[in-house]
Amino acid sequence: MKKSARALVLGALVLSLLAGCGGKKAEKVQIRFATWDSEETLTLQQAIVDKFKAANPDVDVVLEGYGDDFDTKIAAGIGAGDAPDVMYMWNFAHYKGGLEELEPWIGKEKPEFKKDFYDTLFNYTSIGGKALGLPIGYTTHVVYYNKALFDKAGVPYPQGDWTWDQLLDTARKVANPKEKVYGFAFQGGPDPYDFEHYLWNAGAAYLGPDGKLKGGLDDPKAVALLEKMQKAIKDGYAISSEGSGSKELRSGKLAMFVNGSWSIPSMKKDGIAFGLAKMPSVEPGAKSVSVVSVSGVSMYNKSKHKDAAWRFMKFWTSAEANKLRIDYEMPVLRSVAEGEKLTSDPIVSVFYQMLEQSGGRTPTSYKVESWSEMSETISEALQRVFNPTVLEAPSKALSAAAAK
Amino acid sequence: MKMKGFGRAATYALLLLCSLYFLFPFIWMVLTALKTEAEAYVFPPKFLPGEFRLHNFADAWKSQPFGGYLRNSLVVTILTTVGQVASCALVAYGFARYSFRGKGVLFMILLGTMMIPWDVTMIPLYMEFKALGWINTLKPLIVPAFFASAYYVFLLRQFLMGIPKDFEEAARIDGASEFQTFYSIFVPMMKAPLILVGVLNVMGVWNDYLGPLIFLNSRNKYTLPLGLAAFKGAHEMQVIPIMAITTLMILLPVAAFAYAQKYIVEGMSGALKG
Amino acid sequence: MRETSAPRRVRDRRRAWAPYLFISPWIIGFVAFTLGPLLFSAVMSFFDWPVIGTPRFVGIGNYAKMLTGDEQFWRSLGITLKFAVFFVPLNIVVALLLALLISRPVKGASVFRALFYLPAVVSSVAVSVIWGWILNSEYGLLNYLLSLFGIQGPRWLSDPTWAIVAIVIASLWGLGTMMLIFYTALKSIPRDIYEDALIAGASPVRQFFAITLPLITPSLLFNLITSTIGAMQQLSLVLLLTKGGPLKSTHFYGLYVYQNAFKHFKLGYASANAWFMFFVILALTALLFKSSAAWVFYENEVAAKPRKGGSS
Numbered sequence: 001m002k003k004s005a006r007a008l009v010l011g012a013l014v015l016s017l018l019a020g021c022g023g024k025k026a027e028k029v030q031i032r033f034a035t036w037d038s039e040e041t042l043t044l045q046q047a048i049v050d051k052f053k054a055a056n057p058d059v060d061v062v063l064e065g066y067g068d069d070f071d072t073k074i075a076a077g078i079g080a081g082d083a084p085d086v087m088y089m090w091n092f093a094h095y096k097g098g099l100e101e102l103e104p105w106i107g108k109e110k111p112e113f114k115k116d117f118y119d120t121l122f123n124y125t126s127i128g129g130k131a132l133g134l135p136i137g138y139t140t141h142v143v144y145y146n147k148a149l150f151d152k153a154g155v156p157y158p159q160g161d162w163t164w165d166q167l168l169d170t171a172r173k174v175a176n177p178k179e180k181v182y183g184f185a186f187q188g189g190p191d192p193y194d195f196e197h198y199l200w201n202a203g204a205a206y207l208g209p210d211g212k213l214k215g216g217l218d219d220p221k222a223v224a225l226l227e228k229m230q231k232a233i234k235d236g237y238a239i240s241s242e243g244s245g246s247k248e249l250r251s252g253k254l255a256m257f258v259n260g261s262w263s264i265p266s267m268k269k270d271g272i273a274f275g276l277a278k279m280p281s282v283e284p285g286a287k288s289v290s291v292v293s294v295s296g297v298s299m300y301n302k303s304k305h306k307d308a309a310w311r312f313m314k315f316w317t318s319a320e321a322n323k324l325r326i327d328y329e330m331p332v333l334r335s336v337a338e339g340e341k342l343t344s345d346p347i348v349s350v351f352y353q354m355l356e357q358s359g360g361r362t363p364t365s366y367k368v369e370s371w372s373e374m375s376e377t378i379s380e381a382l383q384r385v386f387n388p389t390v391l392e393a394p395s396k397a398l399s400a401a402a403a404k
Numbered sequence: 405m406k407m408k409g410f411g412r413a414a415t416y417a418l419l420l421l422c423s424l425y426f427l428f429p430f431i432w433m434v435l436t437a438l439k440t441e442a443e444a445y446v447f448p449p450k451f452l453p454g455e456f457r458l459h460n461f462a463d464a465w466k467s468q469p470f471g472g473y474l475r476n477s478l479v480v481t482i483l484t485t486v487g488q489v490a491s492c493a494l495v496a497y498g499f500a501r502y503s504f505r506g507k508g509v510l511f512m513i514l515l516g517t518m519m520i521p522w523d524v525t526m527i528p529l530y531m532e533f534k535a536l537g538w539i540n541t542l543k544p545l546i547v548p549a550f551f552a553s554a555y556y557v558f559l560l561r562q563f564l565m566g567i568p569k570d571f572e573e574a575a576r577i578d579g580a581s582e583f584q585t586f587y588s589i590f591v592p593m594m595k596a597p598l599i600l601v602g603v604l605n606v607m608g609v610w611n612d613y614l615g616p617l618i619f620l621n622s623r624n625k626y627t628l629p630l631g632l633a634a635f636k637g638a639h640e641m642q643v644i645p646i647m648a649i650t651t652l653m654i655l656l657p658v659a660a661f662a663y664a665q666k667y668i669v670e671g672m673s674g675a676l677k678g
Numbered sequence: 679m680r681e682t683s684a685p686r687r688v689r690d691r692r693r694a695w696a697p698y699l700f701i702s703p704w705i706i707g708f709v710a711f712t713l714g715p716l717l718f719s720a721v722m723s724f725f726d727w728p729v730i731g732t733p734r735f736v737g738i739g740n741y742a743k744m745l746t747g748d749e750q751f752w753r754s755l756g757i758t759l760k761f762a763v764f765f766v767p768l769n770i771v772v773a774l775l776l777a778l779l780i781s782r783p784v785k786g787a788s789v790f791r792a793l794f795y796l797p798a799v800v801s802s803v804a805v806s807v808i809w810g811w812i813l814n815s816e817y818g819l820l821n822y823l824l825s826l827f828g829i830q831g832p833r834w835l836s837d838p839t840w841a842i843v844a845i846v847i848a849s850l851w852g853l854g855t856m857m858l859i860f861y862t863a864l865k866s867i868p869r870d871i872y873e874d875a876l877i878a879g880a881s882p883v884r885q886f887f888a889i890t891l892p893l894i895t896p897s898l899l900f901n902l903i904t905s906t907i908g909a910m911q912q913l914s915l916v917l918l919l920t921k922g923g924p925l926k927s928t929h930f931y932g933l934y935v936y937q938n939a940f941k942h943f944k945l946g947y948a949s950a951n952a953w954f955m956f957f958v959i960l961a962l963t964a965l966l967f968k969s970s971a972a973w974v975f976y977e978n979e980v981a982a983k984p985r986k987g988g989s990s
Contacts, residue, residue, distance in 0.1 A: 032621060036637070036638055037637070038634050038635060038636060038637035038641070038642070039467055039468055039631075039634045039635050039642065039645070040637075040642065042468075042623075042634065043467075062621070062622050063622075063623065064621050064622060064623070065623065065634060066617070067633050067634045067635075067636055067637055067638070068633065068636045068637060068638050068641075069617055069633065070638070071940065072617065072618075072940055073617060073618065075729055075939075075940050075943065076526060076527060076530055076618050076940075078729060078730055079527045079530075079729040079730075079945065080527050080530040080531045080534060081531070081534075082530070082534050082539065084621075094943070095730065096730075097728075097730030097731050098730045180447070180816070180817075188836050188924065189921075189923050189924060239816065240836070241816075242814060242815065242816075242835055242836055244639075246640070247445060247814075247817070248816065248817065250442070250445040251445045251446055251447040251817055252446065252447065253447055253816075253817065259639075260639070262637075262639035262640055263639070263640060265640065266441065266640050269441055269442075270440075270441055270442040270445070271442065272442075370942075372941050372942045372943075373942060380925060380926065383923065383924055383925050384925065387836055387838070387924050387925060388815075388833060388836055388837075389833055389836060389837040389838065389839075389924075390838070390924075390925065411882070412784065415779060415782055415784055416784065418775075418779055419779055419780075419784070419790050422776060422779070422790075422794065423790065423793050423794075425851070426793055426794050426796065426797055426851065427793050427796075429797070429808045429809065429812060429851065430796055430797060430800070432808065432811075432812070432819065433800070433804065433808050447817045447822075448822055449817075449819055449822055491703040491704070491707075494700050494701070494703055495700060495701045495703055495704040497700050498696075498697045498698070498699075498700025498701035499697075499700075499701060500978070501978070502696065502697035502700070504694070504697040504698065507697070510701065510705075512960075512964070513708070514704065514708075515903070515963060516956070516960060517708065517712055518904070518907055519907055519911075519955075519956050519959040519960060519963070520712075520716065520719075520952065520956060521911055521913075521932060521935055521936075521952045521955065523935055523936050523939045523940070523948060523952065524719040524722070524935070524939060524945070524948055524949045524952040525712075525715035525716060525718075525719050526715075527729075527945065528714065528715035528718035528719060529711070529715045532711070532714060532715065548707060548711045550703070550707070551703050551704060551706055551707020551708070551710070551711065552703050552704040552707060554704075555904065557704065558900060558903075558904070559859065559900055562896035562897055562899065562900045563862075563863070563866065563896065563897075564978075565896055565976040565977070565978055566866070566893070566896050566976060566977050566978070567977060567978060568977045568978060569977075569978045582693060582696040582699075582700075583696075586700070596862055596865065596866060597862060597866075600858065600859065600862045603858070604855060604858070607798065607799050607855075610799075611799070611800075611801040611802070613801070613802065613803070613914075629801055629803070632801060632803055632804075633803055636803060641807070643807060646803065646804055646807060647804065647807075650800060650801055650803075650804035653801060654796070654799045654800060657799035658792070658796065658799060661792065661795055661799075662792070665788065665791065665792075668858075668861065668862050668865055669865055
């Protein structure tokens with residue numbers, strides 16, 4: 001009696017397994033794909049997703065757009081064990097425990113697969129040499145300038161390599177504080193990740209030789225540069241902005257500010273005559289470097305449909321998809337950038353120049369375990385220097401933070 | 405009740421002063437919705453748009469599937485309002501009009517549920533809804549509303565405590581059952597506060613952003629606030645559509661308020677006299 | 679004619695059950711949707727519980743660290759208390775004042791009613807954008823208007839001493855809810871009470887303190903408690919408007935908990951933070967409730983007292 005019952009159960013199990021296998025071919029796999037894009041680009045993204053779906057009838061991709069609150073949603077999803085299968089990613093260090101290591105997947109592809117990407121980019125999607133994401137877009141920082149204000153002041157537009165002294169000198173000439181027109185905007189509360197390249201250009205970094213803030217953040221070379229910057233605010237021709245400076249430039253009252261490519265669409269929409277220049281270096285003749293903000297696509301390491309997810313990721317990073325997203329994500333594949341003549345484009349080319357000369361740097365956030373806390377300490381020190389109502393001496397603010 | 409000249413003047417002066425604070429940012433919002441983005445950022449600020457771009461509203465609405473968002477928002481708002489009003493009336497009545505064992509403790513627990521920050525219960529709650537298979541459905545936003553939320557229970561209880569004890573005594577002498585007493589005597593008297601609860605719930609749920617953000621995934625399930633937030637990217641935001649959609653979104657709560665206002669004006673006084 | 683004793687016993691028993699039946703929806707909902715997550719977070723507070731990775735039991739470690747080794751904890755607690763002390767009374771007084779104003783029989787009262795209520799229905803995303811604009815120190819509307827009068831306005835959002843004031847100004851904008859609650863309470867006061875007072879020749883001020891205020895004390899208690907809770911948990915506006923800055927001058931406790939959970943991924947620690955705040959609010963609420971016996975006036979208690987001696 002018992003035996004036959006067991007046999008029956010076993011039989012049923014085998015049957016259902018067979019049925020499961022047989023059914024699998026017809027069954028559609030559904031994967032979730034989360035992006036931080038806002039309305040402007042979601043429609044285009046949906047079109048690209050639909051293209052993939054048309055070519056892969058066995059996979060259904062659901063596009064989820066979370067805009068500014070992407071991180072809250074992803075953190076909640078990962079915390080509850082229910083994150084999207086494929087997600088946009090930039091803060092690889094923060095989420096590394098939830099992301100699939102991609103080396104084995106990349107290993108299965110042809111060697112050319114990885115070669116077409118600009119080299120520096122994988123630096124930014126890997127932790128400790130392990131790739132956690134495929135690059136899909138990037139931006140370096142550049143100097144935006146308002147042509148109208150330059151013309152009015154009779155000052156030539158910035159060109160090629162230049163230094164901080166030249167930039168501040170230009171800012172002073174363009175500014176007209178009486179009319180609330182300023183030459184340059186510093187951020188009153190800079191993001192520590194985006195700020196580190198200023199130290200790089202000065203020949204320093206957040207971390208000193210022994211991996212602590214001491215000897216890094218408070219390096220005299222960093223202090224000297226920050227003093228120079230702060231003096232420009234005190235002298236009244238530069239301001240400390242509550243945002244990036246883009247709002248001020250768009251209101252016609254600011255000549256220059258530094259940002260990634262993020263401000264381009266709104267400048268274009270407003271019809272502002274603007275130009276982009278390279279980041280300034282500290283030493284004359286030196287090539288400046290910029291921090292690179294790389295966005296990638298990553299796979300959730302508990303995804304149930306990793307094969308389908310990988311196929312989708314490959315499609316999303318393909319030349320075809322790069323081209324489709326060209327208006328809002330700078331292509332990361334050499335073949336596309338060169339083929340579409342972006343490297344000689346009057347506006348966009350500067351990003352490729354900055355990318356080429358910014359290799360070999362790794363931001364501190366990729367090196368330390370507790371960047372989220374360290375960044376708060378750094379952020380506070382930077383605010384003490386740049387907040388217009390504080391303007392504390394950089395030597396004091398930086399050494400206080402480094403002593404923590 | 406007639407007011408003297410001075411009192412009337414002072415009242416108007418105060419009203420106008422307050423209107424400036426409450427109305428000005430609001431008017432600014434509506435006017436911005438009609439501008440171009442360049443006009444919105446210009447300094448010194450221009451109050452009126454060069455051209456009243458009414459099509460900004462249509463453009464913003466068409467840029468996303470707002471029709472679907474609207475339907476979802478309506479479903480959630482209507483159902484939660486029905487649920488809250490019905491369940492909170494019952495629960496508040498229980499707490500306000502009876503004395504029973506454990507009431508003090510239970511009421512403190514009820515109040516306590518208002519004091520828990522969502523950040524730490526959200527992930528366990530997500531797991532629970534996941535286990536129920538409710539993620540990416542409207543259920544997590546709707547179902548709990550049928551089980552009385554503390555805020556409205558407390559609010560109604562405060563009103564119910566203000567009704568003299570004679571009413572249920574009279575009803576009991578007449579032989580009415582407990583539920584009859586509640587339904588035919590107290591519910592009519594609670595009309596004003598119940599409508600208040602409805603209005604407050606409409607406005608809270610209509611604008612709720614975190615709940616939908618956490619529990620909904622696909623865009624065809626989104627509610628209006630999620631659509632609104634999609635105009636706000638990590639680096640830049642589209643101010644004009646934000647203002648346009650916000651302006652459109654306030655229409656429903658305002659309509660609810662306009663409807664409710666006349667019932668609230670009647671107050672409970674009429675009922676109490678009876 | 680039925681016998682009187684048996685049915686009455688049945689009815690008494692029924693009456694004993696009735697209150698539990700009335701409150702049962704809440705009890706079921708509490709057990710189903712609140713209790714579990716609540717206990718879960720209580721358990722988490724004794725663990726080092728990362729969002730990603732394996733939890734590790736640390737006993738009261740989180741609480742000990744928070745109370746003894748975390749500067750930001752005390753700073754955020756201080757800022758929040760400061761905000762609450764500042765904001766709650768202001769919020770209540772202004773809301774009550776507005777409610778009184780709009781319940782006066784002046785022309786256009788219903789228009790003003792809608793006006794004051796309107797901001798409360800604007801979504802927080804838009805509120806933060808609007809106020810960010812108005813309060814921008816260099817190109818903001820407010821400082822521009824002030825400059826027309828020759829006043830140099832403060833740097834609302836970038837001056838650490840003014841940022842918290844800016845938050846108060848922007849928060850007060852949404853007091854329509856509270857005003858509406860007061861207004862409903864005011865409208866629920868039977869007209870004839872005032873008529874009697876008028877005949878007795880009481881001045882408006884006396885009327886307010888002798889009649890109006892006592893009769894709306896239940897709503898006052900409600901608004902006091904909920905706005906205290908709201909102030910202690912203030913998060914969304916700070917998150918959107920100042921992100922806790924400048925220099926952490928608006929790093930409210932709510933933001934502190936939120937960041938511990940979602941920025942630093944320390945769920946266990948954030949739970950301990952949250953539970954600490956829970957007990958602070960609970961103590962405050964209990965205090966308010968205790969004191970309410972002396973100043974809140976419930977009609978049903980007045981009638982009940984001679985017979986039973988109070989209900990709650």
